Amino acid sequence: MRTQMPSTFALAERYGYTTSYAALTHPSLGNYIAMAAGSTLGIADDGDPDVHRLHGPSVFSQALAAGKTAAIYAEGMPGTCATTSGGDQYVVRHNPWTYFVDDRAACSTYDVPATRLPGDIAAGTLPNVGMVIPDLCNDAHDCSLTRADDWLHLTVDAVLAGPDWRSGRLAVVITADEDDRHQDNLVLTTVLHPSLRHVVVDAPLTHLSLSRFLSEVVHQPPLRDAAGAPSLGDAFGLRIGR
Incomplete structure (x- = not known):
């Protein structure tokens, strides 16, 4: 990583990273659903939302129900809450909110193309719970790790x-949905917050740990299997939202 993704490696060294953070399944979709729902919900393929019509809460609907904010910024998505792949290298399997059919109205409002991200950064209106989803090139699926590092x-x-970061209210988590099937599904995960300096977390964590942290940020109980997972926030000593 030091040679192929030097910028990301520098962030990990400056702020914090994990050594034992694992994705939960192959292929991609189940991991995104686990981050959003606290469980893979039994998904073992990359089917579209018309195949997997999920019910119940997500970390996004939790945030909105608590009077907080939520958003997904999906690169290349041709419109809001797009439930089919297309646009400019956009794939729906990387956009978990689109699968929660009870929450389509909110998804249609707050699951937006990534072109909206710069304005929200500048305005200091980044959400309490959010994700930024790169396209298939910038996530290194179809292009190089160097391209992903540049993005x-x-x-x-x-x-x-931006002002959200300077205020200290924002933590940034950089992770991958899954490995390349050569590292037992371990994925390097980097955590950024102004309070962190050279933190290395060796404790076992998973995407359920991230899901739990997202719920905790908005003062809500962890969803489904995330209730039994260690918190990413606790592992890094972050008290955001508490």
Whole structure:
């Protein structure tokens, strides 16, 4: 990672990273659903939302029900809450909110193309619970790790220059949905917050740990299996939302 993704490696060294953070399944979709729902909900393929019509709460609907804010910024998505792949290298399997059919109205409002991200950064209106989803090139699926590192460098630098970061209310988590099937599904996960300096977390964590943290940020109980997972926030000593 030091040579292929030097900018991301520098962020990990400066703020914090994990050594034992695991994705839960292959292929991609179940991992995104686990982050959003606290469980893979039994999903073991990359089917579209018309195949997997999920009911019940997500971390996004939790945030809105608590009077907080939620958003997904999906790169290349041709419109809001797009439930089919298309646009400019957008794939719906990486956009978990689109699968929760009870929450389509909110998804249609707050699951937006990533072109909205710069304005929200500048305005200091980044959500309490949010995700930024790169397209298939910038996530290194179809392009190089160098390309992904360049995209992360530009995106994260913009976030760190914004008022939400400067206020101390914002934590940034950089993770991957799954590994390349060569590391037992371990994925390097980097956590950024102004309070962190050279923190290395060796405790076992998973995408359920991230889901739990997202619920905790908005003062809500962890969803489903995330209730039994260690919190990513606790592992890094973050008290955001508490």
